[in-house]
Amino acid sequence: xxxxxxxxxxxxxxxxxxxxxxxxxxxxxxxxxxxxxxxxxxxxxxxxxxxxxxxxxxxxxxxxxxxxxxxxxxxxxxxxxxxxxxxxxxxxxxxxxxxxxxxxxxxxxxxxxxxxxxxxxxxxxxxxxxxxxxxxxxxxxxxxxxxxxxxxxxxxxxxxxxxxxxxxxxxxxxxxxxxxxxxxxxxxxxxxxxxxxxxxxxxxxxxxxxxxxxxxxxxxxxxxxxxxxxxxxxxxxxxxxxxxxxxxxxxxxxxxxxxxxxxxxxxxxxxxxxxxxxxxxxxxxxxxxxxxxxxxxxxxxxxxxxxxxxxxxxxxxxxxxxxxxxxxxxxxxxxxxxxxxxxxxxxxxxxxxxxxxxxxxxxxxxxxxxxxxxxxxxxxxxxxxxxxxx
Ligand code: ARG
Numbered sequence: 162x163x164x165x166x167x168x169x170x171x172x173x174x175x176x177x178x179x180x181x182x183x184x185x186x187x188x189x190x191x192x193x194x195x196x197x198x199x200x201x202x203x204x205x206x207x208x209x210x211x212x213x214x215x216x217x218x219x220x221x222x223x224x225x226x227x228x229x230x231x232x233x234x235x236x237x238x239x240x241x242x243x244x245x246x247x248x249x250x251x252x253x254x255x256x257x258x259x260x261x262x263x264x265x266x267x268x269x270x271x272x273x274x275x276x277x278x279x280x281x282x283x284x285x286x287x288x289x290x291x292x293x294x295x296x297x298x299x300x301x302x303x304x305x306x307x308x309x310x311x312x313x314x315x316x317x318x319x320x321x322x323x324x325x326x327x328x329x330x331x332x333x334x335x336x337x338x339x340x341x342x343x344x345x346x347x348x349x350x351x352x353x354x355x356x357x358x359x360x361x362x363x364x365x366x367x368x369x370x371x372x373x374x375x376x377x378x379x380x381x382x383x384x385x386x387x388x389x390x391x392x393x394x395x396x397x398x399x400x401x402x403x404x405x406x407x408x409x410x411x412x413x414x415x416x417x418x419x420x421x422x423x424x425x426x427x428x429x430x431x432x433x434x435x436x437x438x439x440x441x442x443x444x445x446x447x448x449x450x451x452x453x454x455x456x457x458x459x460x461x462x463x464x465x466x467x468x469x470x471x472x473x474x475x476x477x478x479x480x481x482x483x484x485x486x487x488x489x490x491x492x493x494x495x496x497x498x499x500x501x502x503x504x505x506x507x508x509x510x511x512x513x514x515x516x517x518x519x520x521x522x523x524x525x526x527x528x529x530x531x532x533x534x535x536x537x538x539x540x541x542x543x544x545x546x547x548x549x550x551x
Pocket of ligand 1: 248249250251281282283332333334341342343416426
């Protein structure tokens with residue numbers, strides 16, 4: 162009996178894939194895998210219900226801790242950001258793909274399937290992992306070149322209760338780190354997003370009084386919130402709520418996809434915005450100038466690989482080793498002020514600071530200022546010589 166294992170989200174595209182894999186690809190058994198990476202529990206419940214109705218066998222895998230420890234924490238160490246995008250969808254894909262492959266190997270499947278289109282990045286991220294096996298890879302959305310309108314009608318014809326309607330046509334991808342919103346009128350980059358696309362963040366203009374939160378870091382990863390030790394999943398969930406109240410972490414941008422297509426993208430990611438700003442601020446207190454300069458290049462190279470979903474690329478592992486080493490000294494606290502959609506550091510401290518108040522203070526005489534005179538005489542030496550000639 163021919164079996165296919167589908168990476169299933171419970172959304173429109175992957176729901177439509179289930180009957181399509183039988184009708185158009187002749188698979189006798191469609192097995193669905195829903196990976197929990199911190200999307201809302203209603204989405205998971207709805208996905209489970211639909212899968213039970215539609216697929217032959219269904220697996221739900223809680224991968225939240227793995228997502229935080231093996232994907233989000235390395236991202237924080239790398240100040241991960243691609244053109245200003247915090248990479249939520251991008252870093253979850255390899256994990257979802259890996260879990261799907263595990264099930265396929267366990268059940269002895271013939272093929273792996275995903276519901277990505279041929280226009281986006283997700284097809285590349287899934288297949289970079291799927292193709293590490295010898296299983297056949299099937300992508301119905303890409304092969305059949307289906308429009309969303311066709312999918313909605315097909316879904317309804319198959320008795321699927323699909324939440325998307327033609328008047329609210331957003332394609333949403335959600336996990337603990339970010340919520341991505343695409344499609345419909347948002348495809349016109351000049352169109353201002355309506356408030357209804359946002360679910361995690363209140364409008365920044367809402368006038369909520371400012372709030373300060375304190376985040377504790379150990380070896381580059383967040384370990385406490387307002388002085389209370391906390392596991393990653395809980396800390397990120399809580400910061401999403403607190404930051405969301407202040408309208409922190411909305412991004413509206415034009416992004417360069419791997420294929421070269423430019424796309425208008427909207428995101429919400431309060432915790433990501435707060436944690437990345439806090440982490441970067443703390444790095445400036447503890448890392449040397451040379452480390453910071455070099456690390457910004459490492460961060461960019463890491464982010465680009467993460468965006469492409471190339472987590473098996475050896476360079477990705479090499480960069481992670483460097484990032485772990487640098488971050489071993491990123492310990493301390495950062496106080497972040499949240500207000501009107503902004504999240505700014507207002508205080509930082511660390512036992513590993515390369516900062517000396519005694520040396521730098523206007524009020525101190527520990528350092529002899531006159532010693533700097535010799536340095537100043539040589540600073541800009543060559544340009545001065547050139548200027549005197551002209
Ligand atoms: N542009 C983002 C990325 O490539 C997000 C894609 C989100 N997908 C969605 N269905 N909204 O990572």
